[in-house]
Amino acid sequence: MLIGEKTYLTCVQASSLEKLREWRNNPKIKQFMREYREINEEMQKKWFETSAHNDKFQLHFEIWTKEPPLHTQEKSKLIGHCSLTKINWTYRSAEFGVLIGDEDSHGQGLGSDALNTLIGHGFLQLNLHKVIGEVFSYNERALSAFYALGFSKECILRSAKFFDGKYHDVILISILEDEWKKLQEKK
Numbered sequence: 001m002l003i004g005e006k007t008y009l010t011c012v013q014a015s016s017l018e019k020l021r022e023w024r025n026n027p028k029i030k031q032f033m034r035e036y037r038e039i040n041e042e043m044q045k046k047w048f049e050t051s052a053h054n055d056k057f058q059l060h061f062e063i064w065t066k067e068p069p070l071h072t073q074e075k076s077k078l079i080g081h082c083s084l085t086k087i088n089w090t091y092r093s094a095e096f097g098v099l100i101g102d103e104d105s106h107g108q109g110l111g112s113d114a115l116n117t118l119i120g121h122g123f124l125q126l127n128l129h130k131v132i133g134e135v136f137s138y139n140e141r142a143l144s145a146f147y148a149l150g151f152s153k154e155c156i157l158r159s160a161k162f163f164d165g166k167y168h169d170v171i172l173i174s175i176l177e178d179e180w181k182k183l184q185e186k187k
Helices: 014-025 041-052 110-124 140-148 177-186
Strands: 007-011 059-065 078-088 093-100 130-136 152-163 166-176
Touching: 007 110, 014 041, 014 078, 059 110, 078 110, 093 110, 110 130, 110 140, 110 177, 130 140, 130 152, 140 166, 166 177
Parallel strands: 093 130
Antiparallel strands: 007 059, 059 078, 078 093, 130 166, 152 166
């Protein structure tokens, strides 16, 4: 378990697969993801068996709220998924992914907290040097959040995503270990 300020991350459980699949197939969410296909139960099960737990080049986590919302009787709840993939142990790099599927949890900084916890694990426990990500140019809200976490724009992949009848740029962002550590010291 990885513990952040607002969230905690746990290994992906079989009991969560249907919820994760539902979120990945939600058109509101899918527009921000590379995967364009509808994920069926068989595909989700295969992903769980091969990638979620048994691949030394990928780490996948469920995102849970650390504390229930104020003035409710709710318990901690599953709100999304995050990952480090394409881990290159030689070059000490990885690509991140983060998805907040629970729409009631949007805009509360939970995705930023989960991502900060994830990349902290990458730098402090996995000895990574660099974490990168791809963001579609029309996802301005995510870009703003990533820049606030210390990510920098590396380059623009022009017209690399076709969505909603037109081409969009893909922005490659990254953060280095020393940059992340400096930001943590300021907190």
